[in-house]
Amino acid sequence: MNKKDITLVIADDHPMLLKGLNDELQSNGYNIIGQASNGIQALEVILKLQPQIALLDIDMPILTGFEVIKMAREKGSKTKFIILSFHKESYYIVQAKTFQIDGYLLKEDTFFEIEHCIIQVLNGHIYFSKSIDDQPINLASEELRRLKLLTLSESKILKLIAQEISNQDIADSLSLSIRTIEKHRSNIIEKLSLKKENNTLTNWALVNRSIILSR
């Protein structure tokens, strides 16, 4: 495929970065059909122009990159999405993987890395920046994979925990003893293989809140 046949939309709320990305891509022969400097603008441009690839920042005004992707897909968009972010923390990477986003780049990456990612994604592969340390991601993903091991009651309780509801309140709302809830918590901790720390389950549930609540 010729580079000029690859349609791209790019979105970032930092004008200089947007310009740098635009110039570098264009001078390398890519066809940038749209730009945006906030989330809602990005969503509109993507839905209207239906590019093959959209390169999105996460932290944008009005809508985050993740929200744009979710909404674009709900509207039936076939665009492939690449996140371009400052964040290399596992929290973001896990979220990107959960959303099944096609690519994840860091703003510290060179153009070489960006171009490589675009090509990989166009060929149907998933590509995450080489600069991301895979270790914690795999650990976190492993825990998410284990979510499937939970029974119905355990899942229900986990959702309540992720909403910062105390054992006592969970017990009350489900008309169960607080000891039952405690036992469920123990079982959940064991199934997810969480480290034995104070409030380990609550902490883990809050960090992975969006994933738990979206299930």
Added chain:
Amino acid sequence: MNKKDITLVIADDHPMLLKGLNDELQSNGYNIIGQASNGIQALEVILKLQPQIALLDIDMPILTGFEVIKMAREKGSKTKFIILSFHKESYYIVQAKTFQIDGYLLKEDTFFEIEHCIIQVLNGHIYFSKSIDDQPINLASEELRRLKLLTLSESKILKLIAQEISNQDIADSLSLSIRTIEKHRSNIIEKLSLKKENNTLTNWALVNRSIILSR
């Protein structure tokens, strides 16, 4: 003064941003005599080329922008410094003013704002981005507003809390008493007006993790 007589050095560890800035400045007739992608490189280039103005990122590898400025001045550099940063929090601004830095821009600023700043600084004025004072709508949430109330120490500790580091470990890493950390936590809770619940601060920090860590 003609634009092409204005000598500039720019430094940022994000290649795309550096390119965007370079292209935009050059196509507007400015004379960029040097670039750098980390702190030590920036320092070398500034000392060697002695530009009239250096545009520096704060968060760079090896040396921060502030450190570069301090060291360049200690070596007798007459260069005027403009910080180009993501941070609009008061403590960064205060730090910039304490260092008597000539200009402070945000990466969300347009080229118009950047150019205006360069001109002001060249004329011996101090110029801080217009976006710093007016509260941006997209970030005007109550929580973020209250985050501004925190002191430097409190912010530092809050970031560690958001990374699930215990009081004891925070105390150890900062060489402080655990009681000091506890006191800071109490103060943070009060400043943020969090509800009086068990682990209320940890929970809040984890829920708002991305906001806290991106600051």
Added chain:
DNA sequence: TTCTAAATAAGTGCTAACACGTAATTATTA
């Protein structure tokens, strides 16, 4: 029907976070 998994519940002890107070030492600023 027997076996197993899930759901229910309780005993007992430990720990980190937090409430609420006091107070000394530094910075900062008016």
Added chain:
DNA sequence: TAATAATTACGTGTTAGCACTTATTTAGAA
């Protein structure tokens, strides 16, 4: 210089979550 804010630190008590264990009832599978 005086007043204020920030940082440091300790005392004492409370609580929610968790470890580790035992045990009954219910429901589904072999």
